[in-house]
Amino acid sequence: MIRVLxxxxxxxxxxxxxTILTAQDLTVVAQAADGDEVVPAVQAHHPDVVLLDLHMPRMSGLDALAALRELPSPPGVIALTSFGTDETVVAAVRAGASGFLAKDADPAQIAExxxxVADGDGALGRAAAGSLLRHVAADPDRGRREEAQRALEVLTDAELEVAAYVPAGLSNQAIGELTYRSDSTVKAHLSRAMAKLGVTTRSQLAVIVDRAGLRPG
Structure with missing residues (x-):
């Protein structure tokens, strides 16, 4: 049972x-009306995933994300917005969002x-993924590529092989099929890679991998 806030x-x-989530056999354990209610709701209801609006009156979703990152075992977070600019997507990823969706995404896409995210994957909509890659491609600081390449030197060959597929937004299952590994093995390699690089989400890992120029094969 996947629990959602x-x-x-x-x-x-x-x-x-x-209504959408319940119809897709997902369990909404609580609702919150503003960012300052997020941490108390997470502590009280222990959701696996938080669907988080980024634009709220008292505390923004980005500030709520930062507060969640301070918790010992924070849930995965999918940022939601009605109008997603490239800057908004990048800010959400940097703040620790595991996914980013427009509010007008279809029900099946939201449920998936x-x-x-509950399974440890990232979940960027096509537009959000494009925003993220445009940001990396337009980065004028070429020194960041060398910095990212040096960071990846701590990873094993197996960790590098599976990490190379992360910017494409593939699931653990899809990466496993391409690299002839089980879902659990892929998940373990990615978890170790993120721990070594000091990042908490696949989206953040995707930025480092793409910036370093690491490609599959």
Whole structure:
């Protein structure tokens, strides 16, 4: 059973998301109406995934994300927004979001994103993935490529092989099929890679891998 916390300042949106998730056999354990309610709700209900609106009146979703990162075992977070600019996507990833979706995403896409994040995968919508890659490609600081390449030197060959597929947004299962490994082995390699690099989400790992120029094969 995947437990979800829905956070949005619009009661209608919270109700709609709850209905969508429930219809997809996911369990909404609580709702929150603003960013300052997120940490108490997580501590009280222990969700696996938080669907988090980024634009709220008292505390923004980015500030709530930062607060969640301070918890011992924070849940996965999917950032939601009605208008996602490249800067918004990058800021959410840097703050620790495991996924990013537009609020008008179809129900199946929202449910699949929740399942992927609960399983330790990332979940970037196509537009968000494009924003992230445009940001990396446009980075004028070429020294960051060398810095990223040096960072990856701590990874084993197996960790590098599976990490190379992360920027493409593939699931553990898909990476496993391409590298002839089980889902659990892929997950273990990626977990160790993220621990060595000091990142907490696949999206952050994707930035380092892409910036370093690491490619599959």
């Amino acid at each position: 829905v956070v949005d300042d619009d009661a209608l949106v919270r109700t709609l998301l709850t 994103a929740v399942r992927r």
